Amino acid sequence: xxxxxxxxxxxxxxxxxxxxxxxxxxxxxxxxxxxxxxxxxxxxxxxxxxxxxxxxxxxxxxxxxxxxxxxxxxxxxxxxxxxxxxxxxxxxxxxxxxxxxxxxxxxxxxxxxxxxxxxxxxxxxxxxxxxxxxxxxxxxxxxxxxxxxxxxxxxxxxxxxxxxxxxxxxxxxxxxxxxxxxxxxxxxxxxxxxxxxxxxxxxxxxxxxxxxxxxxxxxxxxxxxxxxxxxxxxxxxxxxxxxxxxxxxxxxxxxxxxxxxxxxxxxxxxxxxxxxxxxxxxxxxxxxxxxxxx
Amino acid sequence: xxxxxxxxxxxxxxxxxxxxxxxxxxxxxxxxxxxxxxxxxxxxxxxxxxxxxxxxxxxxxxxxxxxxxxxxxxxxxxxxxxxxxxxxxxxxxxxxxxxxxxxxxxxxxxxxxxxxxxxxxxxxxxxxxxxxxxxxxxxxxxxxxxxxxxxxxxxxxxxxxxxxxxxxxxxxxxxxxxxxxxxxxxxxxxxxxxxxxxxxxxxxxxxxxxxxxxxxxxxxxxxxxxxxxxxxxxxxxxxxxxxxxxxxxxxxxxxxxxxxxxxxxxxxxxxxxxxxxxxxxxxxxxxxxxxxxxxxxxxxxxxxxxxxxxxxxxxxxxxxxxxxxxxxxxxxxxxxxxxxxxxxxxxxxxxxxxxxxxxxxxxxxxxxxxxxxxxxxxxxxxxxxxxxxxxxxxxxxxxxxxxxxxxxxxxxxxxxxxxxxxxxxxxxxxxxxxxxxxxxxxxxxxxxxxxxxxxxxxxxxxxxxxxxxxxxxxxxxxxxxxxxxxxxxxxxxxxxxxxxxxxxxxxxxxxxxxxxxxxxxxxxxxxxxxxxxxxxxxxxxxxxxxxxxxxxxxxxxxxxxxxxxxxxxxxxxxxxxxxxxxxxxxxxxxxxxxxxxxxxxxxxxxxxxxxxxxxxxx
Ligand SMILES: Cc1cc2nc3c(=O)[nH]c(=O)nc-3n(C[C@H](O)[C@H](O)[C@H](O)COP(=O)(O)OP(=O)(O)OC[C@H]3O[C@@H](n4cnc5c(N)ncnc54)[C@H](O)[C@@H]3O)c2cc1C
Ligand code: SF4
Ligand code: FES
Numbered sequence: 001x002x003x004x005x006x007x008x009x010x011x012x013x014x015x016x017x018x019x020x021x022x023x024x025x026x027x028x029x030x031x032x033x034x035x036x037x038x039x040x041x042x043x044x045x046x047x048x049x050x051x052x053x054x055x056x057x058x059x060x061x062x063x064x065x066x067x068x069x070x071x072x073x074x075x076x077x078x079x080x081x082x083x084x085x086x087x088x089x090x091x092x093x094x095x096x097x098x099x100x101x102x103x104x105x106x107x108x109x110x111x112x113x114x115x116x117x118x119x120x121x122x123x124x125x126x127x128x129x130x131x132x133x134x135x136x137x138x139x140x141x142x143x144x145x146x147x148x149x150x151x152x153x154x155x156x157x158x159x160x161x162x163x164x165x166x167x168x169x170x171x172x173x174x175x176x177x178x179x180x181x182x183x184x185x186x187x188x189x190x191x192x193x194x195x196x197x198x199x200x201x202x203x204x205x206x207x208x209x210x211x212x213x214x215x216x217x218x219x220x221x222x223x224x225x226x227x228x229x230x231x232x233x234x235x236x237x238x239x240x241x242x243x244x245x246x247x248x249x250x251x252x253x254x255x256x257x258x259x260x261x262x263x264x265x266x267x268x269x270x271x272x273x274x275x276x277x278x279x280x281x282x283x284x285x286x287x288x289x290x291x292x293x294x
Numbered sequence: 295x296x297x298x299x300x301x302x303x304x305x306x307x308x309x310x311x312x313x314x315x316x317x318x319x320x321x322x323x324x325x326x327x328x329x330x331x332x333x334x335x336x337x338x339x340x341x342x343x344x345x346x347x348x349x350x351x352x353x354x355x356x357x358x359x360x361x362x363x364x365x366x367x368x369x370x371x372x373x374x375x376x377x378x379x380x381x382x383x384x385x386x387x388x389x390x391x392x393x394x395x396x397x398x399x400x401x402x403x404x405x406x407x408x409x410x411x412x413x414x415x416x417x418x419x420x421x422x423x424x425x426x427x428x429x430x431x432x433x434x435x436x437x438x439x440x441x442x443x444x445x446x447x448x449x450x451x452x453x454x455x456x457x458x459x460x461x462x463x464x465x466x467x468x469x470x471x472x473x474x475x476x477x478x479x480x481x482x483x484x485x486x487x488x489x490x491x492x493x494x495x496x497x498x499x500x501x502x503x504x505x506x507x508x509x510x511x512x513x514x515x516x517x518x519x520x521x522x523x524x525x526x527x528x529x530x531x532x533x534x535x536x537x538x539x540x541x542x543x544x545x546x547x548x549x550x551x552x553x554x555x556x557x558x559x560x561x562x563x564x565x566x567x568x569x570x571x572x573x574x575x576x577x578x579x580x581x582x583x584x585x586x587x588x589x590x591x592x593x594x595x596x597x598x599x600x601x602x603x604x605x606x607x608x609x610x611x612x613x614x615x616x617x618x619x620x621x622x623x624x625x626x627x628x629x630x631x632x633x634x635x636x637x638x639x640x641x642x643x644x645x646x647x648x649x650x651x652x653x654x655x656x657x658x659x660x661x662x663x664x665x666x667x668x669x670x671x672x673x674x675x676x677x678x679x680x681x682x683x684x685x686x687x688x689x690x691x692x693x694x695x696x697x698x699x700x701x702x703x704x705x706x707x708x709x710x711x712x713x714x715x716x717x718x719x720x721x722x723x724x725x726x727x728x729x730x731x732x733x734x735x736x737x738x739x740x741x742x743x744x745x746x747x748x749x750x751x752x753x754x755x756x757x758x759x760x761x762x763x764x765x766x767x768x769x770x771x772x773x774x775x776x777x778x779x780x781x782x783x784x785x786x787x788x789x790x791x792x793x794x795x796x797x798x799x800x801x802x803x804x805x806x807x808x809x810x811x812x813x814x815x816x817x818x819x820x821x822x823x824x825x826x827x828x829x830x831x832x833x834x835x836x837x838x839x840x841x842x843x844x845x846x847x848x849x850x851x852x853x854x855x856x857x858x859x860x861x862x863x864x865x866x867x868x869x870x871x872x873x874x875x876x877x878x879x880x881x882x883x884x885x886x887x888x889x890x891x892x893x894x895x896x897x898x899x900x901x902x903x904x905x906x907x908x909x910x911x912x
Binding site: 064065066067070084085096097098100101102104105106107108109110111112113114115116130151152153155158162166169170171172174177182183184185186187188189192195196199200202203232235237238 | 400539778
C-alpha cells in the first residue's frame with residue numbers, strides 16, 4: 001500500500017534578487033512562471049492541510065485493466081484536509097487534483113441529484129457528495145459499488161442496471177388524455193402524494209448493489225426497477241387497464257416475488273425512498289388482484 | 295464512422311426535447327452525451343417552469359415581464375416565441391406524466407417568482423428539473439432513440455469556407471470515454487448543440503462539474519459567434535460552502551432575507567421597496583454583497599434566508615428538497631434556523647448566437663438551452679424562464695434540423711445585415727497564443743481537395759476532423775511532463791471569481807484578461823498524466839479546460855467592452871444603463887484565435903407592438 005504524496009520533484013527556487021533578464025525568451029519565462037506557480041500551489045495545498053481542523057487519510061480502491069502496475073487491484077492512501085462540510089467527493093477531488101490525476105470516479109452535480117457518485121464507503125453504498133468525512137469512522141475506505149463489474153478505479157459498469165430500468169417500460173402510458181386545448185390531465189393531491197417518493201429515484205444503483213437477491217439472480221428486476229414500475233402502476237392517471245399490464249410486469253418470474261424483504265435497499269437509498277414498502281405494497285396488490293379470479 | 299440524420303449533443307432538458315421533436319418529424323436521430331442523460335444538470339433545477347396557463351395571465355404578460363427582466367436586451371421575436379409556446383409545452387410535459395405539484399382541483403400548481411407579474415411558475419416540489427429531465431428521458435426511451443452515452447464530443451466537423459456564414463456542419467468527432475476510441479459521427483441533416491452552461495469558469499457556482507461550456511467553445515472555434523457572454527447570472531441564494539442552490543421558490547413562498555443586524559434589508563435599506571426579496575436576481579445579489587461589503591454580513595461572508603415562519607407543513611409540502619439540501623450540504627435545519635446564503639454563479643445568459651429556430655450562422659448547426667443565446671434572457675434571466683426555454687427551443691431546433699419549415703427567422707445570425715464592428719482596449723491580445731489544438735489543426739491544410747478551394751465534402755471534412763482530434767489527443771497524452779489542467783483551472787476559476795463577479799471594474803477585468811492569457815500560455819504545456827485509454831477523465835478534463843479558457847475570455851472581453859450598467863452586468867465606472875449606445879448585443883468571433891468584437895442591435899419589435907425600454911424598478 002503506497003502513500004501518495006506530491007508527484008513532482010522539488011523545483012529549484014528562484015530567488016527574488018535575481019533580476020529578470022531582458023533577453024529571457026518566452027519559453028523561459030513560461031517555464032519560470034510555471035515553477036513559481038507550482039511552488040505557490042504546493043504551498044497552498046500544504047497550508048490548507050495545516051489550517052484545516054484535521055486531515056485524514058482516505059484509502060481508495062485502484063484498478064485499471066490497461067496500465068501495468070494497476071492491473072492488480074490495490075488501495076492507495078491519500079491525505080486530504082477535512083473541514084466542516086468536507087464530503088467524500090470533495091476528498092476524492094482533492095486527491096485527484098493535487099496528487100494523482102489518474103484517480104477515476106464519476107461525479108457531476110455535487111448535490112445528490114445526478115446519481116453518478118454512488119460508492120462503497122466503509123462497507124456501505126452511499127453517495128460521495130452527500131457523505132461527510134466527519135461522519136465516518138477511520139480508516140475511511142472508498143470502493144466501487146459491489147456486484148458490478150469495475151471499469152476502472154471507482155467506476156463501475158452500469159449497463160445491466162440501465163437494462164433492468166428499461167425493462168419495466170419506464171414511461172407514462174395512458175389512454176385517457178383530455179382532448180381540449182391546454183387541458184390538463186388532472187391528478188388528485190392524494191395520488192401525487194402516494195407516488196411522490198417513488199419519483200425521486202436518481203438511478204444511482206446503490207440499492208441494486210446492496211441487494212443479495214440481485215447479486216444472485218441476474219434477471220431479478222431489482223429494487224430500483226420495481227420502484228420505477230410502482231411509480232407508474234400507482235399513478236391514477238394511467239388507468240386500470242394499464243395498471244393490469246404494469247402488474248403483470250411486476251409479477252413476472254423475476255419480479256417482486258423474488259424480494260425477501262431484507263431491507264438493505266431501503267437502508268442505502270440516498271433519496272430515502274421506502275423501497276421495501278413499495279415492493280411489499282405491490283405484492284399485496286398482486287394478491288388482491290389474483291384473488292379476484294378465484 | 296456513425297451516421298444519422300440529426301445528431302443532438304447533450305442530453306439535458308434541451309437535448310432530450312430536441313431529440314424527441316426530430317424523431318417525431320421522422321428523422322433518424324441520435325444523442326451523443328458525455329454523461330448518461332439522467333445525470334445531466336437539468337436535474338438540479340428546483341424552482342419551476344414558467345408558462346401562462348391560468349385565467350388572468352396570458353402570453354403577453356409573460357413576454358412583457360421577460361422583456362423588462364432582460365433589461366431590454368432580449369430579442370422580442372425570441373421572447374414572444376417563448377411566451378406563446380410554453381403553455382402548450384408544459385401541458386405536453388404533464389401529458390407525458392411529469393409529476394407536477396397539484397392544486398385541490400387536480401390541476402398543476404403555480405407559484406410566484408421574482409420579476410413575474412403573475413404567479414406562473416409551474417412546479418414539482420422543489421425538484422422540478424429532476425422530474426422534467428426524467429420525464430423527457432422516459433419519452434426518449436419510449437421512442438427507442440439511440441443514445442451514445444459517455445461519449446465526449448470534442449470537435450465539430452465544419453467546412454472551411456472563409457466566411458462562417460458559408461460554412462456547413464457535417465457532423466462531429468467524439469471520444470468514447472469508456473474505451474478511449476475517437477470516432478466521427480456524420481449528420482446528414484444537422485447537429486444540435488445542447489451542452490448546457492459554463493459554470494465551471496467560476497469556483498463558486500451552482501453548476502455541476504460537467505458544466506464546462508463545451509458547446510459554445512467548439513462552435514466558436516468553428517465560426518459561430520458567442521453572444522452576450524458578459525451577462526452571467528449570480529443567484530442570490532447559494533449555500534456558502536458548496537454553491538448548492540437554495541431555490542428562489544423559498545422567497546416565492548415568502549422566505550425573508552436578513553442581514554447580521556436582523557434587518558430585512560431589501561426593504562429597510564431601500565434596495566427594492568416594492569418587491570423586496572422578490573426583486574429580480576441581479577438586484578438581490580447586489581444588495582446582499584453590498585450588505586456584506588459594508589460590514590452587515592453574517593461572519594463577513596453571507597446573509598440569512600429565513601423560512602421558519604412559513605410553518606413546517608407548508609415547507610415540507612412545497613420545499614422539502616430545500617430542507618434536505620440545507621441539512622446535507624450546510625448542516626443547517628431550515629425548520630429551526632435561518633439558512634446562510636450568498637450569491638454564486640448560476641446561469642449564462644449568453645452563448646452561441648442563434649435565431650429563434652435555434653439555428654446558428656453555420657448551416658446545419660443549431661444550439662439550444664443554456665449553451666445558446668436566442669436571446670430570451672438578455673441582460674438578466676428571470677427565474678423559471680430557463681426550463682421553458684429548453685423545451686420551447688429544443689423542440690423548434692429538433693424540428694428544424696429534421697427538415698421542417700418553420701418560416702423565415704426574424705433574428706439574424708452571423709456578420710450579415712445590420713452589424714457594427716467593435717473595438718476594445720485590452721491590455722493584452724488575449725487569444726493570439728497557439729495551443730496544441732491549433733498546432734495540429736494546421737495539419738488539416740494538406741487534406742484540402744485543391745489549392746484554392748475549401749474543404750466542403752462531408753466525407754473529407756469529417757475524416758480531417760477525426761484525424762485532427764486523434765493528433766490532438768496523441769499530443770496531450772504523448773508528453774510526460776508539463777502542466778496539469780487542475781492547476782490551470784484553479785488559477786482561472788479564482789481569477790474569474792475575484793475579477794469578473796457581481797461587481798466589476800476595469801482594473802479587475804484587465805487583470806482577469808492577463809490571467810486568462812497566462813492560462814493560455816500554460817495550456818501550451820498541458821499534458822495528461824494518466825496513460826490509460828479506459829475512462830480517462832484526466833484527458834476529458836484537459837480538453838474541457840481549453841473550453842473554459844475560451845469561455846472565460848469571451849465573458850471578460852464582453853464585460854470590458856460593455857461600458858454601461860445593464861441587468862447582471864454592473865460596472866463601477868458606469869453606473870447608468872446607456873440605451874443610446876448600448877441597446878445592442880455583444881458578439882465575439884474567433885477570427886483565427888484573436889477574438890473579434892462586434893455588435894448587433896436588439897430587436898424590440900414584437901408581433902404587435904414595440905417594447906419601449908423603461909426604467910427597471912421593482
Ligand atoms: C441548481 C440550479 C437550479 C436551477 N433552477 C431552475 C429553475 O427552477 N427554473 C428554471 O427555469 N431554470 C433553473 N435553472 C437553470 C436551468 O436548469 C438550466 O439552465 C438548464 O437545465 C440547462 O439545461 P440544458 O439542457 O441546456 O443543459 P444541461 O442539463 O446542463 O445538459 C447538458 C448536457 O450536455 C452534455 N454535454 C456537455 N458537454 C458535452 C460534450 N462535450 N460532449 C457530449 N455531451 C456534452 C451533458 O452530458 C448533458 O447531458 C437552474 C439551474 C441550476 C444550476
Ligand atoms: S431507488 Fe434509491 S438507491 Fe435505488 S437507484 Fe433509485 S435513488 Fe438510488
Ligand atoms: S455528484 Fe451528483 S449525486 Fe453526487
